[in-house]
Amino acid sequence: MASSPVRFLIAIVALVASAVIRPAEADDHPGAAIYREHCLRCHGDDGVGTPAAPAPLVGDRSVGQLARYVADTMPEDDPTAVTGDAAAAVAEWIHGHFYSPLARDRHRPARVELARLTVGQHQNAIADLVGGFLPPSPPVGPERGLRGEYFQGRDFNPARRVFERLDPAVGFDFGVEGPDPERFEPGRFAIRWQGSIVPVESGVHEFVVRTEQAVRLLVNHLDWDGPPLIDAWVKSGHDTEYRGTIHLLAGRPHPLRLEFSKASQGVDNPLHEKPRRASIELLWRQPHGVLERVPSRNLIPKHAPATFVVTTPFPPDDRSIGYERGSTVSKEWLAAVEAAAIESAAAIRERAGRLAGVKPDAPDRAQRVQAFAATFAERAFCRPLDAPVQALVAHPFVATTDVDAALERAILLILSSPRFLFRQPPNDDPSMASWDTAARLSFGVWDSIPDEALRTAAARGELETPEQIEAQVRRMAGDRRALAKLQAFLLTWLRVDRVPEIVKDPLRHPGFDPAVIDDLRTSLRLLLDDIVAPAAGPADYRRLFTADEVPINGRLAPFYGVELPARADFVPVRLDNGQRAGVLTHPYLLSVLAYAGESSPIHRGVFLTRGVLGNVLKPPAEAVAPLAPDLHPGLSNRQRVTLQTSPAACQGCHAVINPLGFALEGFDAVGRFRGGSAGETDGSYLPREGPEAHFEGADGLAAYLVTSADAEEAFLQSLFHALVKQPIRAWGPDTLPRLRRSFAAKGFDIREAVVDIMKVAAFPPVSPPSSPEPIDDHSP
């Protein structure tokens, strides 16, 4: 069969149309028609086989090999019927649709799969396993800052305490006369700040203390008598800056104590003391951040018990399908798991007495340490231990009489066991259903193991009804870990969870330095906080698109045309007379989605198409550098992009991308509002259902998005995947529409959506019986 020019043209048009792949796509690939005409009668629908050719049409030939095979041998009764372009087209369609391993994988019915813990889950679970044997963390509460106690004399003698107060942050210059000449000798006073620090990102944090005096900083110390993070009690030479780094977990309060003494140490003799300047500042560098004074919003005046944080580095999780999931294992991952197990077991062994609540000389120490190991296993495995597992955990205590060595081995065994490392599919043991539900809830809402309340509910069989699940999820949502997970999800949804590198042209955007960029990221976080955890009212999803206030601090203020004192903390500001439209016009996002000098409607459009509206885009046919503005000085940014993407090969995707991106053209490459002349900021979008929408500018786009079914569906699906880390399709095709109906009915409250999702996810479908392996293709 020779291809006619007409047919070829149709093929091109069809290819272009399919460049944007909609989730509910109708198949109009030219190969499909050829298959229906020539192949279907023997190979059946989707190559499943018929009595004439019973083997499924599957294999591992490449498209080219398959095309040649088809051209030479198929159909069997007339091998000349499909040759040349037609053979190539049908081979491509067959290959992509059901023949290749990838296609088979794509068409496999979605199911809840065995998955290992993600890196974050692993870290949280170990922290909570150990933390479960320590006093509970206090609620964070509304108070911010540290409790400062001020003492006469050089140390912290309670009898000489002058006063206590709440200091919002540590940044003081007491000069040579000290904090209060009437109450303190200028040369001899001491201050102790205590409380907890609540980081927003997990990872290595660097702390810096600047002072001319003696200072000691302890952060997240499991043992308060261990070496401090920073020990500059000996002041030596001209150093006035001291550093220390430590791993912290997002959203959790970690204890902090800062001790400061303006006096000589050593022999207590004021003879040689001269009045000298005393100042102190506590700074930090968050992961990927810049060095800044630790802000009040990350400090609370309450003491929290330390969190056990594993410091072993892990390889990153698979994110190939848009959310982190534990779908693969690797040598590096196993090495990290075992190193983390060793790190944890050694730390637990060292603190066995405190964790197990047993004194070194207790006569029943051995039994109680063994009982501790059993409880540890029960919590790690999220299930009561059956007889074989009990024996497993008891084994080290039988094998050696050294109780501490046995404990270490038991912990190693528990933290290496698949019962801890893998989240199991829901079909192995119905008697454990309640416990499995508890674990699904805790990993869903917190990325961690069940707490005591969940374990109790599971033991009492109180996780059976949707109402019981709902009550638990509402209770759990109040925990900082739930908020931390929701914040992390929103950054993922906005595609900025991994801190992107932003570099701007210093000539066009002077002053847009790393400190400004860091502040912008904080500003975005604060805006998202205000949306998902507002002081009052619902966590309204629509505010993601409509909130017109941006948190601005003293450093950002001049950049975005606001008047604030230079050191002002973040306050919500209605920028540019209300031209802002939620997160889409947040200067951080607009700066990420731009070039060094000029805005990029394409980056912004791709983000809207994929991220916000949930469409799948193929990568461009070839990598293209943007047209240099000076080659076309007469053209606007929009006109240049239109010119460059005008070829038909581009338009398949760019017909969708560009009109979305153009709507944000009123903002420059660093997210400043520049307005736009007529015709520069109008845009459009053709949704998966319904008529094409037209809008003008960011406001118009935002007004459209709050009503867009596509955006809502993409948001809920992303939220589901972030929480559950299993494909939503496994719960059946009706799940997403049901979640959407409920979302609308509950006023688009994001926290209500979490409750709805967890009510669904708590009861996953039991995996269908496993399908037989495909037979190798003896004939394609």
Added chain:
Amino acid sequence: MITRRELLRKLGVGAAVAPFLGNLPSFASAAAARQRLVIVFSPDGTVRENFWPTSAGSFTAPAEDGTAAVELRPILAPLAPFKDRLLTLKGVGNKIRGDGDGHMRGIGCLLTGVELFPGNIQGGSDTPAGWSSGLSIDQEIAGFLQARPETTTRFGSLEFGVLVPDRADTWTRMVYAGPNKPVAPIDDPYQMFSRLYGSVKHRESLRSVLDELHEDLARVSATLPAEDRRLLEEHADLVRGFERELAAERDISSHAVPVLEPGILEANDRMPTISRMQIDLLVAALAADFTRVVTLQYTNSVGQPHMKWLGVDEGQHDLSHEPNSNVDAQEKLTRINTWYAGEVAHLAARLAATPEPGGDGSMLDHTTILWTNELGEGNSHTREDIPWVMIGGGLGFRTGRAVEFPAVPHNRLLLSLAHAFGHTGLDRFGNPDFCGDGPLALG
């Protein structure tokens, strides 16, 4: 064992060039011979009368002019079995001035040979000071050895302590990795054990549970549908690979690991036990070639042990302030210092009793112990005539004698230590004003 002739044959070198390669095999064995330095510190000065040999000369043979061999005074008596490998150096003093009291400069400049930074630590006299402004000679030598593949060891250096108080200040730190970088000695034998053998022990623990882990994996796997079993089987394969790695590791780390008596608390009265535990670990670490440079710090400058096991109830530092006319104090201080000498002798005996691994003679033949103090005498706080005692053949110094110098700065002795390791490019150490005539000739 390969002979020189075989080596030449293997190299394919003909008789014509053989003379030029004359030293090859012996050069190879010289390169392999290990040199080690163990610096032992005890505090608060000595009792001069009962420490210093009455004259310079040989400990083992009459001098050429017929005078008798030099006698060991009471404090050094425990070292009598090592007379021929003993070297005492009189007249070598710590000349460093500046901030800090005598004890602070005594310990802080002892191995660094340089001034303390100004700081906030007030001593009993003088101006307050901070940390040393330079690194210590043990760290200098360790850095030199670590920079060469043939002398690189796992740790480079190890810092042992015995009852060092749990506070970081100028009086408790002798070793410096650099300016303002004091290195804390590890005075808990269990902590030192875990530093030396912890990772090996932890991984062995892990190995001991792998059989159970495999059973567990099989049981969990049996409950899974086929699709999910694949992931777990892949995981089990990785665990088996990991097990092979652990087994290989075990083979290379099979040297003797000391067994410590469990549950010894860090307390004044356990000082003798802790001292012996640390010496056991120290000798084992040297035998395993974990390091070639070690310091062993007894208490601290101004150290105040109460050596009740010697019948001395007072603290050492309090006694050291008593005038020389206090006969009782002098006698007690002599007992105390003789006890330290006994610990040094025990260390020397342990090294002498251990054959040099992969070499000739004993470990003492390849090790020099240098026992020192932050003061020459406690009551005067002098840092002249610091009691320097060396035992062993590690640095190739000529031993079996008492040497007297005409009041030379100790920087020159520090230089000698480095030069003995082949670090001859080092022409000054610490304050250059005190390095004038270069290393002391001790060969």
